[in-house]
């Protein structure tokens with residue numbers, strides 16, 4: 193499988209007065225094409241710092257971040273803007289939909305930054321809305337939709353540019369638990385069908401279980417990587433062995 197993200201020996205130190213905070217303290221991992229990975233940890237563990245580095249929003253103090261073959265830590269501001277536009281989709285905790293645009297216009301917005309003609313944009317956006325099961329809501333304004341529906345619009349907008357990677361920062365942080373589960377199931381299904389790589393940050397151990405792999409972060413260190421697929425595979429094998437006995 194193709195490595196989409198590779199992080200090597202990553203450090204981020206912040207100086208606060210005379211103190212030095214080790215927000216990331218020697219992080220190494222690889223994420224492969226088509227994986228759904230969750231980075232899970234308590235508040236202050238370094239999750240946002242890590243996501244910001246991966247998205248090229250902040251520079252590391254030390255270390256390497258290679259995404260789709262590019263060294264992110266070496267790119268200048270303009271190159272980073274281009275990198276994000278060409279390779280990355282974002283899903284935000286607070287949805288970030290424009291209140292003056294309806295659902296389909298919101299989904300189409302990232303395409304307008306790429307000079308895609310309006311008719312093509314809207315057609316693609318409609319297709320994405322159908323994918324997140326909101327085909328019947330394309331003319332709804334954000335304030336005419338529930339939180340869960342708004343986040344599904346957010347997911348469709350992240351997908352519309354056909355990115356290599358989607359970064360999601362606490363995507364269900366503003367939703368109740370039932371709606372959160374629905375949005376997680378949808379994201380899981382959509383990234384699987386579209387063969388996208390999804391990196392989600394959360395403080396919620398339960399929501400992290402939707403991921404293929406779970407990276408546990410404590411005090412800026414990845415202390416454990418859980419492989420959910422292995423567990424699922426093992427369950428299947430155990431069941432088959434039992435049936436064969």
Ligand code: ADP
Pocket residue numbers: 206207208213214215233234235236237238239240241242
């Ligand atoms: P999380 O997202 O897991 O809550 P963060 O990545 O936001 O954690 O923070 C990790 C650590 O780095 C915390 O101790 C936090 O206080 C510190 N930190 C984050 N950003 C800054 C900053 N801009 N300046 C100083 N310290 C920061």
